[in-house]
Amino acid sequence: MNPSSDLVNRLWRECAVLRKDGVTYMQYVTELTYLLFLKMCSEQKDESRIPESYRWEAIRTAGETEVLTRYKQLLIDLGDGTKIADRSIVAIFNNASTVIRTPANLRKLIAAIDDLHWFTAERDAFGDAYEGLLQKMAEETxxxxxxxxxxxxxxxxxxxxxxxxxxxxxxxxxxxxxxxxxxxxxxxxxxxxxxxxxxxxxxxxxxxxxxxxxxxxxxxxxxxxxxxxxxxxxxxxxxxxxxxxxxxxxxxxxxxxxxxxxxxxxxxxxxxxxxxxxxxxxxxxxxxxxxxxxxxxxxxxxxxxxxxxxxxxxxxxxxxxxxxxxxxxxxxxxxxxxxxxxxxxxxxxxxxxxxxxxxxxxxxxxxxxxxxxxxxxxxxxxxxxxxxxxxxxxxxxxxxxxxxxxxxxxxxxxxxxxxxxxxxxxxxxxxxxxxxxxxxxxxxxxxxxxxxxxxxxxxxxxIETHLVFALEEVRGLVEELEREAPLAALEEVEA
Structure with missing residues (x-):
């Protein structure tokens, strides 16, 4: 099986964990972005840019009562340019917030990502897998x-x-x-x-x-x-x-x-x-x-x-x-x-x-x-x-x-x-x-x-798309008429 396709399907199945809480597909993929970034840094042995208490292992092993609290604080701090020097990390976590309501659901998502072992495949395969998630999101919305x-x-x-x-x-x-x-x-x-x-x-x-x-x-x-x-x-x-x-x-x-x-x-x-x-x-x-x-x-x-x-x-x-x-x-x-x-x-x-x-x-x-x-x-x-x-x-x-x-x-x-x-x-x-x-x-x-x-x-x-474009056409016509009316009045006065 294509490694990226396998990853896409496995990650997408986990969406069901959060959909019951009313989480949208866009919110789900955004949430995955935060967690996958931490997991990726861990797999690459490149966590020096992230405070130790917010690294993947610290989140993965956090206790049931503290994991959600620590995760919420992580999202705030990693998006703060006064606390994090790396601009790419700050940009990814800028104004980040979580839609996960319960520690149990966060635990399920962390466990699912941790079990993937996706870096046994080539890095590009995971890049393609992430793009596959974006495509899935587009298909569902x-x-x-x-x-x-x-x-x-x-x-x-x-x-x-x-x-x-x-x-x-x-x-x-x-x-x-x-x-x-x-x-x-x-x-x-x-x-x-x-x-x-x-x-x-x-x-x-x-x-x-x-x-x-x-x-x-x-x-x-x-x-x-x-x-x-x-x-x-x-x-x-x-x-x-x-x-x-x-x-x-x-x-x-x-x-x-x-x-x-x-x-x-x-x-x-x-x-x-x-x-x-x-x-x-x-x-x-x-x-x-x-x-x-x-x-x-x-x-x-x-x-x-x-x-x-x-x-x-x-x-x-x-x-x-x-x-x-x-x-x-x-x-x-x-x-x-x-x-x-x-x-x-x-x-x-x-x-x-x-x-x-x-x-x-x-x-x-x-x-x-x-x-x-x-x-x-x-x-x-x-x-x-x-x-x-x-x-x-x-x-x-x-x-x-x-x-x-x-x-x-x-x-x-x-x-x-x-x-x-x-x-x-x-x-x-x-x-x-x-x-x-x-x-x-x-x-x-x-x-x-x-x-x-x-x-x-x-x-x-x-049907919705046709209505949106029809409304746009009407709006454009009204704007054209509004622009032409003063010019016509001016020409009439000059005549």
């Missing part, structure tokens, strides 16, 4: 889960096409639990003999290990999972921040001039408008995804490339959405759009696409960088994907072949015509459509891919 967990098969496909190279700055401005950053790091390790090819240059190896990987995540609990996931995959970057990309933090030098940006920004209404002064096109929109796309455009170095997952409305929204698409095609070569099937994210009903684009080599291009856009429709006629029918590598094989080997989208390609899935549309074609990129040509047997859903939870999640 469909509503909104796709906002923080992108399926690994999709990530690996995108990373394989974008071909990250050692020495490049790789950024994810909506890092979630770190899937894109981990996959990019692994791809580069595979290309450089686990970075041994860089050992002849201390500067190169230092840059690769500490500065190449950069990310922002705005949700504190997700950031905690991100830190743990990266730590288990041997990634400890200097430029990883708990902050909002749409705040002034996203303008900092550390998050500019990226050679490659890979991201799945959050979908849905934002809590508040962006507070950055450089997002001039999307500064007052009501959704996250539009300003995130503008961030990517502005954060790319000249000649840099990106792959961004976006919902359908980014392709067709009028007003600021259309202005953003025009900006994108002026400054970047938007060479490929992949229309993804529904059901591959755990939030059912979300219709998404991958935008592949390359920043122009000129700061202010004299002509539009995009001359033509290739669109691959993997959605029409696709089976109903979901928990019982997950998408796999084979489902992306034809698209990967059609995309070609060039990460800039310049490989020789063939327009497959009205009966094929891959077609080319010139800039003139798009202008005639008012720059609406929501283009379909294949005929679907079903009017809606959601028609194939059978699981009641999947159906309910799909």
């Amino acid at each position: 469909k509503r909104g889960a796709g906002q923080y967990f992108t399926p690994r098969v999709l990530i690996n496909m995108i990373v394989g096409l974008m071909k990250p190279r050692a020495g490049e700055i790789i950024q994810d401005p909506a890092a979630g639990t770190g899937g894109f950053l981990i996959a990019a790091d692994q791809y580069m390790r595979d290309q450089t003999d686990d970075y041994h090819d860089l050992l002849d240059s201390p500067r190169k190896i230092t840059f690769q290990l500490k500065q190449a990987i950069r990310g922002l995540e705005n949700v504190s609990d997700t950031f905690r999972l991100l830190l743990m996931n990266l730590h288990l995959h041997r990634i400890d970057p200097d430029y990883l921040d708990l902050n909002d990309t749409l705040s002034p933090t996203g303008q900092q030098a550390a998050f500019k001039n990226a050679n490659l940006i890979l991201t799945n920004p959050p979908f849905g209404p934002a809590g508040s408008p962006p507070t950055r002064d450089d997002l001039t096109v999307t500064d007052r929109v009501s959704s996250y995804q539009l300003p995130f796309v503008e961030h990517v455009i502005r954060a790319l170095a000249l000649g840099g490339r990106a792959a961004v997952i976006v919902p359908d409305n980014v392709l067709f929204d009028d007003g600021r959405g259309r202005l953003l698409r025009q900006m994108l095609m002026e400054r970047c070569d938007l060479h490929t759009i992949l229309r993804l099937p529904t059901g591959i994210f755990y939030a059912q009903g979300v219709k998404t696409n991958v935008l592949f684009f390359t920043r122009s080599q000129e700061e202010a291009p004299t002509e539009a960088a995009t001359q033509a856009v290739w669109i691959y429709d993997l959605r029409t006629g696709a089976p109903a994907y979901g928990k019982t029918n997950p998408i796999g590598d084979k489902d992306f094989a034809d698209f990967v072949q059609a995309f070609g080997d060039d990460p800039l989208g310049r490989s020789a390609r063939t327009d497959q015509g009205e009966t094929g899935r891959f077609r080319r549309f010139t800039r003139e074609d798009l202008a005639a459509r008012n720059d609406n990129l929501d283009i379909t040509w294949l005929k679907a047997e079903s009017a809606d891919p959601d028609d194939g859903l059978t699981d009641p939870d999947d159906i309910a999640a799909a």
